[in-house]
Amino acid sequence: MTPLPSDDDVLAPYDAVLLVSFGGPEAPDEVMPFLRRVTAGRDVPEERLLDVAAHYDHFGGRSPINDQNRALVAALTDEIARRGSDVPVLWGNRNSDPFLADTLRAARAEGLLRLCVVLTSAYSSYSSCRQYRENLAAATEELGVAAADLVIDKVRPYAVHPGFVAVNTEALVEAIADLPENGDASTRLLFVTHSVPEAMDDTSGPGDGEGNLYVDQHLRVGALVAEGLRERTGRDLQHELVFCSRSGSPRTPWLEPDVNDRITELAAEGVTTVVVAPIGFVSDHMEVVNDLDREARATAERLGVRFVRVPTAGTHPVFVETLVDLVEERAAEARGEVVLPAHADSGDLRPSVCDAGCCPNLREALPALCGRD
Structure with missing residues (x-):
């Protein structure tokens, strides 16, 4: 489903698309700092972190996730251009470089003020949705007053798309x-x-x-x-x-x-x-x-x-088209248009703006963007 644009740019009013991912180490000396960031505040024993770190040893201390995201950014950029838009695709991680706050700071400096977020997580739960929204909120808090004129929206969970x-x-x-x-x-x-x-x-x-x-x-x-x-x-x-x-x-x-x-x-x-x-x-x-x-x-x-x-979706052309469709859908919502996806009557459709209390953080109440609470 691709909404008809009401502007010259099919992604209006957005200035950029922001791909948000989990992140991962890209060298052996990054593994333990990465794992400590991921588990901060959870009292995970050092021995357990060392056990997990050993997984990375089999792959030269490098997670494949960042390379996957670089390829996805390139594919999304090409698909957006194919649709006649020059909206750039940015990328920020929760737990490794490029960190979300740095990406938002750079976007702000370039005058990219209205962003549409695509998560590299398709499902609904605290760890696969709300925690990303908490990280977005924390990143804007880190920017302080510089984030005051940023507007950040998110596409809906897309597992059943x-x-x-x-x-x-x-x-x-x-x-x-x-x-x-x-x-x-x-x-x-x-x-x-x-x-x-x-x-x-x-x-x-x-x-x-x-x-x-x-x-x-x-x-x-x-x-x-x-x-x-x-x-x-x-x-x-x-x-x-x-x-x-x-x-x-x-x-x-x-x-x-x-x-x-x-x-x-x-x-x-x-x-x-x-x-x-x-x-x-x-x-x-x-x-x-x-x-x-x-x-x-x-x-x-x-x-x-x-x-x-079986392979994952990766940069399969249909998956890339699906993600851009979701951004177009969210752009139409932002323009105030009525959006009815083809599978809206399936009972599986989730909103782009999360309801209050959706997928709560069971450890502590933290602010989260792109929701009603």
Whole structure:
């Protein structure tokens, strides 16, 4: 869905698009400072940080996420230009250079005052939405009076957007093309996402007491992707949702099952092939290349189970077009136009301005941008 522009520029009134991401280290000496920033205020033991830091050793102390974001910035810039706009694409991270406050300071200096934010996180929860909004608020607070005339909006969560679903479906179709259909009964499709504390899932979504939107969105995306697979190929793989990258205190309940535990159980049940589709991630960053490509693959190989990993959306042209569509949609809203996305009647649509109490911070109340509280 691409709204019709009411101005010469399809992205008016925005001066720039701001890609906001998690960030990651790009050299060995950056790993521990990065991990300390990520876990600040959470009393994570130093030993645990050292364990996590060891994951980066397998990749030369460099996370792939920043390179992924550089490629995405370039792809978004090209797509925006293709649509006849010269609005620049900026990039800021929560936990590594380029830091959000620095990016906002540079934007302000260039006279880019009205920004539309795109998150490299598609789902609804504290860690995948509100925490980014808190970081935006903290960045503007760091700028002080220099941020007074900045206007920052955000596109809506886009996990169930037909474009995101289509890219994940296409990736799955291509990934299993070489698998014989007569083996489908002994094949399991595992949709994978980042585990979060159960309490975070319980409070994800609007502040109306319903909760569990984080898991519900993943289940919905998985069902849509599996349905797309059936429609395109006639193949009906048994599928389920599993999790990776658990961290934090072992006393805190986190979403399960872990992908490695589930592969172990499936092998005992006679499953001979696992197809791992990381629908919870938009690019191949550390949780994908370490937790899936290295650790889960090793688990499968140890058990004699064939391991097939489906690519993430990355810079797939349809995904890039989807993100720019979302910016155009948000621009239309900012211009006061009525916007009705094609899938508005699906029940899965989330607002671009978060409701009060949506996906709350359970540790402390912090200001957050792009919401009603």
